[in-house]
Every structure is written in structure tokens, then in C-alpha cells.
Amino acid sequence: MKTKFSKLATVLAICALMVCLCACDEWFNKGSEPTSHPIAEPGKLQVHFIDVGQGDAILIDLGTTEVLIDAGEKSPGVTDYIEDYVDGHLEVVVATHPHADHIGGLIEVLDEFHVDNVWFNGDEATSKTYTDFMTAANGEGTQVHEARRGDSIVTGTLTFNVLHPVDPLFDNTNGNSIVLMLHYGTIDFLFTGDAETDAEASMISAGVLSDIDILKVGHHCSRTASSPAFLNIIRPEVAVYMAALGNTYGHPHAESLAALQSIGATIYGTDTLGTIVISTDGTSYTIQTEK
Numbered sequence: 001m002k003t004k005f006s007k008l009a010t011v012l013a014i015c016a017l018m019v020c021l022c023a024c025d026e027w028f029n030k031g032s033e034p035t036s037h038p039i040a041e042p043g044k045l046q047v048h049f050i051d052v053g054q055g056d057a058i059l060i061d062l063g064t065t066e067v068l069i070d071a072g073e074k075s076p077g078v079t080d081y082i083e084d085y086v087d088g089h090l091e092v093v094v095a096t097h098p099h100a101d102h103i104g105g106l107i108e109v110l111d112e113f114h115v116d117n118v119w120f121n122g123d124e125a126t127s128k129t130y131t132d133f134m135t136a137a138n139g140e141g142t143q144v145h146e147a148r149r150g151d152s153i154v155t156g157t158l159t160f161n162v163l164h165p166v167d168p169l170f171d172n173t174n175g176n177s178i179v180l181m182l183h184y185g186t187i188d189f190l191f192t193g194d195a196e197t198d199a200e201a202s203m204i205s206a207g208v209l210s211d212i213d214i215l216k217v218g219h220h221c222s223r224t225a226s227s228p229a230f231l232n233i234i235r236p237e238v239a240v241y242m243a244a245l246g247n248t249y250g251h252p253h254a255e256s257l258a259a260l261q262s263i264g265a266t267i268y269g270t271d272t273l274g275t276i277v278i279s280t281d282g283t284s285y286t287i288q289t290e291k
Contacts (some may be wrong), residue, residue, distance in 0.1 A: 008116045037084045038277050045158075045184045049268075049276040050081055051290065054244035054251075055101035058191060058216065060182070061085045064158030067092040069180070069191055071105030074129070078105050081275075089114045091155040094147075095133065096178045098125040098194030103133045108138035119153060121165050123176045124144040126277045147178045149206065158182065163190075163208045164199050174219055175199045181212075185282020186198070190234060192225070200230035213285070214278060216261070217241035217277055221252030221269070231263050237270040238287065239265040240276055247271070 014090045038046070042063070050057040052072030059078075060067040064087040071078045083088075090113040095103045098120075107129070109115070118137045124130070137144050147153070151162040164179035177193030188210070192199075195218045203209050218225030221241035239260045244252040252269060260267055268276050274290025 070102040074104040188212040223253040
């Protein structure tokens with residue numbers, strides 16, 4: 001009888017140990033589950049060119065500091081994507097200009113996240129999308145700023161230099177897009193919104209442009225942007241355009257692709273590659289694509 005109880009106790013002990021080991025294994029492996037969103041290593045800057053179809057949405061992430069430039073249309077939006085990266089507050093949102101394919105998705109972002117600062121260009125529109133965006137931007141606790149050439153957007157250890165627009169604003173809405181330069185170590189990024197050749201000429205005349213590494217191509221790689229004079233000054237190693245596959249505008253236009261190729265830029269597009277993520281430690285960079 002004593003032997004039977006001893007064997008039973010041994011079996012129960014083994015079962016209990018196995019349950020414990022399974023529970024521990026599940027707990028330890030929670031943090032190592034594969035994710036479709038690349039996470040930056042400490043000290044590395046990540047720039048996410050988020051595929052939102054025919055629109056722009058760019059997340060800059062460095063540690064606990066996040067900056068969002070545009071967010072595409074209201075649908076599909078970007079909140080599901082950026083929530084993996086935003087630590088607490090979203091420090092800065094930049095609305096480059098008031099077209100729906102840039103600010104539509106920002107309405108939900110402003111509703112879902114505590115945004116510390118919103119920068120826009122002051123160019124007004126009559127659309128409901130613009131009205132809803134401004135209502136959300138002027139919500140409790142958010143500071144709203146108008147960007148002009150010479151301004152700096154400073155958050156954490158990041159400084160974005162505003163190269164455009166100027167006063168007075170142009171008659172062309174795209175031409176009033178906020179254009180930002182970001183230096184991270186020796187790696188330079190230029191974010192152009194939908195800036196077209198008139199904005200490019202203004203920046204050339206002002207002498208605010210310089211050689212860069214990464215270009216967010218203006219206006220979805222339309223022929224109305226990326227003039228030879230502009231590209232010959234900035235000479236990017238990498239050019240990223242953002243557009244929907246098979247869009248009705250015909251973006252990217254062949255003329256702009258040829259202009260980028262002529263200066264030796266390696267071209268990436270969200271239409272064929274999906275979301276594009278560039279990671280840098282300030283001396284070199286890597287590029288990861290969704291497709």
C-alpha cells in the first residue's frame with residue numbers, strides 16, 4: 001500500500017513539474033513572438049514610410065521619441081501601425097498641407113493618442129476633412145504651431161529644420177507643403193510632402209538645400225516635382241516615393257523616375273514594396289521592405 005502511494009506521489013509530482021515548466025516557457029516566450037513590424041535597436045533611428053495607398057504617412061522613431069509626418073486618408077489610417085512604437089505621448093505630428101491624403105488619417109491619431117505638438121502650414125481649406133483635423137488638433141493639451149522657413153522642430157535629441165514654406169504662402173496648395181531636413185549623425189533625410197517645382201525653386205534661391213542621403217520624393221513622384229536643378233543639389237543616395245499601385249494619377253511618372261535614376265539614386269516605392277523602414281545608427285543605414 002505504501003508503495004502505491006509512493007508511486008502516485010511521484011507521478012503527481014512529475015505532472016506538477018511539467019505544468020510548471022509549460023507555464024514558465026509560455027511566460028518567457030511572450031516577448032519573443034515574431035512581429036510584422038521591425039523594432040529598432042537602442043540608439044538607432046527608424047524611419048517608417050508606411051504604406052497607406054495613395055498618400056503619405058511617415059513615422060520617425062528614436063527610443064521614446066516619435067514624430068509622425070502625415071497619415072494618409074481617413075482609411076486605412078495608421079493608428080494600428082504606430083501603436084507598436086509610440087511610448088506614452090506622441091511628441092510631434094506634422095501636417096505638411098491640408099489635402100485629405102495627408103491629413104485624413106491624422107484625425108484618428110489625434111483622437112487616439114495624446115499629441116504634444118502639431119505643426120501645420122497655416123494654409124486653410126474648406127473641406128470637412130480639414131475642419132475635422134483642425135478641431136482635433138486644437139484639442140486639450142496640444143500646442144499648435146505654424147511652420148515657416150527657418151523654424152526648428154525640436155523634440156528629444158532630434159531637430160527638424162523647416163526649409164519651406166515661406167511668407168506669403170503660394171497660391172498652390174502643394175507648393176506650400178512643409179519641407180523638413182533631419183540630420184542624424186552623418187545621415188541626412190529630406191521630407192518634402194507634396195512640394196512641387198515652385199517650392200523647389202524657392203529653396204534653391206534661398207540656399208537652404210544641401211547634399212542628402214535619403215529623399216522622400218515630392219508629390220508621390222509626380223512630374224510636377226523632382227526638377228533636375230533640385231536633384232542635382234541634393235543628390236540623394238536613396239529616393240522613396242509613396243503611392244498606391246495602379247493609382248489613377250499614373251504615379252510614379254516616368255519623367256521623375258528617369259530624373260532620379262540620372263543622379264544615381266536607388267528608388268524604392270510603397271506601391272510595389274509596401275511599407276519601407278530605414279534604420280540608422282548615424283553612420284550607416286539599412287533598408288527593410290514589407291514585400
